[in-house]
Amino acid sequence: MLASVVQLPLPQGPLCDRFILAQYALEDLVRDIKAYLGESGGIDSADVDEAHIISLARKYISNPNDWLRYFYNDPSKNYTRNAIENINRKANILLLVWNPGKGSPIHDHANAHCIMKVLAGELTETVYYPPQDGDNTPLEVKQQTRHQANAVTYISDDIGLHRVHNPSSNQVAVSLHIYTPPNAADHGYHIFDGATGKSSFVCQARAHASPEKPAGQA
Numbered sequence: 001m002l003a004s005v006v007q008l009p010l011p012q013g014p015l016c017d018r019f020i021l022a023q024y025a026l027e028d029l030v031r032d033i034k035a036y037l038g039e040s041g042g043i044d045s046a047d048v049d050e051a052h053i054i055s056l057a058r059k060y061i062s063n064p065n066d067w068l069r070y071f072y073n074d075p076s077k078n079y080t081r082n083a084i085e086n087i088n089r090k091a092n093i094l095l096l097v098w099n100p101g102k103g104s105p106i107h108d109h110a111n112a113h114c115i116m117k118v119l120a121g122e123l124t125e126t127v128y129y130p131p132q133d134g135d136n137t138p139l140e141v142k143q144q145t146r147h148q149a150n151a152v153t154y155i156s157d158d159i160g161l162h163r164v165h166n167p168s169s170n171q172v173a174v175s176l177h178i179y180t181p182p183n184a185a186d187h188g189y190h191i192f193d194g195a196t197g198k199s200s201f202v203c204q205a206r207a208h209a210s211p212e213k214p215a216g217q218a
């Protein structure tokens, strides 16, 4: 399965190896997010400038050497959530692996910021207008975008709901997700029926832990 993931047109050769080593690495990104969110206790969405975290995510260029150690794919699931970093009460940073043709339900983000960066393959994001209270009508699509490797996208409940899926028939896709604050992990979130707009509350499942990192609440 690993071989099918590494699709990025990374440059080869000794010069390029040195070039890659000099790049802003995933661990640099995680360090900078932790530094930005600070050391103190809790945080609220309003305390976070999402544009800053988006700019950090854009600065990172996907390199499988950084993230393959977090990679685990359960072929029986639509997608597998792997823990990269749990910044207690500040953020969750996850690596998601999407099986071919599979995707998430339509969901909200529990009043948090969600920054997603495609690391390998391609993902389609469908954004929906939030349902009106008491409405029993199909959710209306606001926008649909295909995100290629290294694309960064952002969503919050102010923007709407979304569904993410892997449009490939034979390749997995990999993405990096930054949730701040980690409200969905700590308190749950909602999924929605696209035909009726009806919501259901979901308690977040634990993320798969790498051998190096405990999953914590992710």
Ligand SMILES: [Fe+2]
Binding pocket: 107, 108, 109, 114, 162
């Ligand atoms: Fe999402």
